[in-house]
Amino acid sequence: MRSTSEATPPARPEYILHASCPAGIGIVAAVATFLAERDCYICALEQFDDDSTARFFMRAVFRQQDKSPAIDAIRAEFDSTVATRLDMGWKIYDPLDPVRTVIMVSKTDHCLDDLLYRRRTGELNLSITAVVSNHLDLRPMVEREGIRFIFLPVNKDNKAQQEARLLEIVDETDSELVVLARYMQILSDGLARRLAGKCINIHHSFLPGFKGAKPYQQAFDRGVKLIGATAHYATPDLDEGPIIEQVLTRVDHNYRVDQLTRVGRDNECLALATAVKFHIERRVFVDGNKTVVFRGP
Known part of the structure; x- marks a missing residue:
């Protein structure tokens, strides 16, 4: 019989991406592709496009995997490769932080x-x-x-x-x-x-x-x-x-x-x-x- 520690691997850290930008085509694809390329698993994703203000809003919960970079590296790369291109206001939060x-x-x-x-x-x-x-x-x-x-x-x-x-x-x-x-x-x-x-x-x-x-x-x-x-x-x-x-x-x-x-x-x-x-x-x-x-x- 395996021990409890063997049967239950430690939980992997999860983070919340909170983002908004001008509405347009390919926003969800850009975010999903970015996370997938960094071995991050998307646990939940919600988005809304407000036609009256032409703004797009997204909340994504993602989990790091074995090959994921450190979260600070993910933040820096997201800013330079996705957020800047989409004129996105964003932040990645650790939900465990009070x-x-x-x-x-x-x-x-x-x-x-x-x-x-x-x-x-x-x-x-x-x-x-x-x-x-x-x-x-x-x-x-x-x-x-x-x-x-x-x-x-x-x-x-x-x-x-x-x-x-x-x-x-x-x-x-x-x-x-x-x-x-x-x-x-x-x-x-x-x-x-x-x-x-x-x-x-x-x-x-x-x-x-x-x-x-x-x-x-x-x-x-x-x-x-x-x-x-x-x-x-x-x-x-x-x-x-x-x-x-x-x-x-x-x-x-x-x-x-x-x-x-x-x-x-x-x-x-x-x-x-x-x-x-x-x-x-x-x-x-x-x-x-x-x-x-x-x-x-």
Whole structure:
């Protein structure tokens, strides 16, 4: 009988190619040929050609084989032989690398708690470099997880200074993602632009409906039959950034405001966690003011 180590060879490293370029003929063939010539096995491939913007989007998962060059060599050769010719914006990611993330919160804890749980169980491959808050309420929850908590109180007089400090924190921690987990402050236009494409917000409504304060009261007053939540990239246009994920739950006239709020909290957690998961798995492409999201394997 063979030993377990003999029966189960070590897993080969897998990588994710995240790429977009002007639409044209032969893009898939060029990428597939490049990988095949370097003894790389394509495990999954998804692509989309947006006729309205004439842009092509691709996500490919590939595995190195015995004769594959080192991944740094693959990156260098891909840039010079494929990406330059196709005017392609691209990056090859190692999915085992945790995505360094800053989470921002205020007083409400359900979205933060859900993200911490999913990180703890391995569902979200995040390295949470800091939790930043304009209140102290959630400090005990954060520090129990061994995560750095940074208190940045915000008022009309210090907003610019505190936003500058936030950008310093993002740079100091080498974080590539910022998650607004019910952070109840409006980002300045300048900050939103600096974080374009790497700042995910959760809106406690099915956008574009019921913007602003008290969305569940608004929903109750209108007698809605669906309660939703929207996760999107933050932009200078308040609550109008490219949508990554939306979640809906059917309700009826029996639901009071407090019941609608409870349903909404569940929707917010699910929408935000799903959007973060899609982002860190490199499934999302910003396409103007919308997104292309590959939801496959």
